[in-house]
Amino acid sequence: MFTLNPQSGIPIYRQLVEQIRRMVAGGQLKAGDELPSVRDLAVEHAVNPMTISKAYSQLELEGILVRQRGKPMQVAAQQHSANSEYARLQHLQPHIEQLVLVAKQLEISDKVLLASLREQLTKK
Template sequence: MPDAPFSFDIQPQLATPIYRQVVEQVQRLVAGGQLRPGDELPSVRTVAERHAINPMTVSKAYSLLEAEGLLARRRGVGMVVAAGVQPAGDDRLALLAPALQALARQARQLGITPDDTLAGLAQVFDSLEQDAP
């Protein structure tokens, strides 16, 4: 498990379905090495209760990750990161490509320069670091 208690950042207002948000977050955390083989994920019930979502949504996400080989079901423990899963290394940026493309498209539509966009992104990074425990 990561050092801090693990929790998903689920945002129901996004166009991305909740199960995809869970899948993509686990993929990024594994790719970034923040979740390692053997690390436990919160139970379906815990995630569903914490975020007031249907347990079947969480179960669907976990099942997709299990089919992908990222998670394994461990009897009596729940879902864990599968053995042998390695951080993605240089492929991590590929996981950000859709979000970066959307950001670039939106910045262009708003008439914001690449330099100003990067400066805004740096500010967001800084605010996230300040919010971190």
């Protein structure tokens, strides 16, 4: 369900938080869907259970997940239109900014960058 990469330089809990945010915004996780238990996810990815718990707690504070005693963590009912294309695009914003920065540093023109993006988008 989740892909966690300890060598990425991004803390594991942040990787999990971002993946769950994107999956909820993209509709792969819907209100009421149950998430794996802290223990199961920690064993599956060979990480400390506190790492998973930290991610789940952060998402609970943000209102993305809900905890009910004795039940698995669940995706909360969304209060706003998180599934609009614009809202989903906001999850890409940091990546777009990074791409533009690197392209400028490499002195790649807008025209070439956009052509490359179009090519990637049309690949099957």
